[in-house]
Amino acid sequence: MDQKKLAKVRKVLLGRNLSEGIFGRIALYGLLIIIGFVYLFPLIKMFTYSLKDLADLVNPVVEWIPTKLYLENYLTSLIVLKYGKTLLFSLSVTLIPALLQTVTTSITGYALAKFKVRGKRLVFALILLTYLLPQQIYMIPKFVLFDKLGILETAWSILFPATFGQGLSSAIFILIFYQFFRMQPVALDESAEIDGANPYQVFWKIGVPLAAPAYLSSFLFSFVWYWNETYISSLFLGKELYTLQLKLLNFQSQFNLATGISQTMTNEAIRYAATILIILPVLVIYLIMQRWFVEGIDRTGVTGE
Template sequence: MRITEGYYQVKMNIRQYMQSRQAGRVKKVLLGQNLNDGWLAKVLIYFLLAVIAFLYLQPLFYMMSTMVKSVSDLIDPVVQWIPRKLHGQNLADAWRGLHYPEAFTNTLVIALSCSLLQVISCAITGYALARLRFPGKAAAFILIIITFMVPPQITIIPMYTIFGKLGWLNTPLVFIIPAMFAQGLRGALFIIIFRQFFLTQPKALEEAAKMDGASAYRLFFRIMLPLARPAIIVVFLFSFIWYWNMYYEPSMFLNKEFLPLSLRLNLMQQELMGNSAINFNAGVGKDPISEGPKMAAAFLIILPPLIIYTFTQRWFSEGIERTGLVE
């Protein structure tokens, strides 16, 4: 009798041990050793990331869906994301309405030239503020920070007056010349990025180069500037995107003789609104006649930066980390 009871007791203990061990494995799989190791935490994190990604990508999906819809699909409330038939006329209308080849060339000239000039000028200025010693260095850095904090709307009138006296209005010189002297669009921010990057470099490199007889210019262009590739990539991409998308400054300094894509889009929208007022009474809400071409035009404008970012994403992410912007 006692043997039988002992057998059943051992059997129950083994069963409880196996159940507890199995429960521990399930708990470990679901929750993990740490809070973020288990499947539940991963599912929650992926769900949140998917929601955030959808919120960011939804405007792009809406743009791409609307630009291939016909007027009948835009009017039909049943058609939401996928059109019944792809309609390519909106892209053709947007291409003609934007004068895309001419406007693309104008925008590319401004964005590319100003970005390259800002990389060089801001790198030189940032290196001087980080490594060189000269009178008024602290005051110069404070002034740079002040220019970063001042809104452009405050300085737009004196800048317009100065550019008008110099004869630069309605030409790309209003953007190229300031970028040449590290005072272009967001120039103060780029100087700060380069300054912070050069401050992190070891002084032993400079000391060794100076012992070999390298001058300050050779030290910068042959040693320090190649090391600053992460900062160069970040500054170039930021500068290029901001110059590509700017609207306020071109609307003040440029006219119909030299228009970038942002101003062409505004003119095209005005023309479409006038045509829609004649041809269609849309009432309150979106205008189905002009909605497709406008979305197609917006897509044509953002397509080049998207392509550039697609091929430079890895270097851009590395540059963000190494320049300390994530902090």
């Protein structure tokens, strides 16, 4: 009798496997919450510090909750970053290339998925090569080429490669679309063909609408990666055109330029406020479209087969 009771208690507390007993559950949720907190810690710290004034910053008692709502840091950052104007420019070199890249890579993926083209293996090998070869190898000749074409230090130096499917991580997007279009039933295409549609109409009327989720995920990823990219854009856009990220990279000099004071160092509160302003657009998009990002990974096809 006692033995039985003990076994029952044991089962409730420990369970048969990791996530069943009460102890297991507590440990599991505890771990997830603690790690989640550690993950968000930089963001939380950044946010609270960005609301502190100078007195709060140096006051060791004030750690997490500032004594008053102080928005001056944000106002200063808005001015230093020239937020409105810079945001518009940033969007023009992120949203537009993301859109163009999505269109081109989808057409490329469709062609590889649906047609028996000669040299398909070679094309795949070359696409893989563009993923493995670091940008650094071809950026210098591209720099010279764009200089000759007169598009250096204009948004076109970002838009052109994106249009022709050689943008940021284009290879990954081609593979996503290839996987997605390959899963589409051929019967649909054939019935449309019998009804007299040419291959381009089949692509436009059947392929594209059915692939809407892949388009959305690819576009979102493309946008976010372009938003976060600074290495190539700082080279091609030159010293006059700044995206928000590039302004953050040179925040101290931008601050001195905007305020006309060359000696003052910016304090961490202002820099945190600026950082928040820079991640804000992608953060908002992520909060709304979170599902499409996470499910997009499943569509790369590396998770299947």
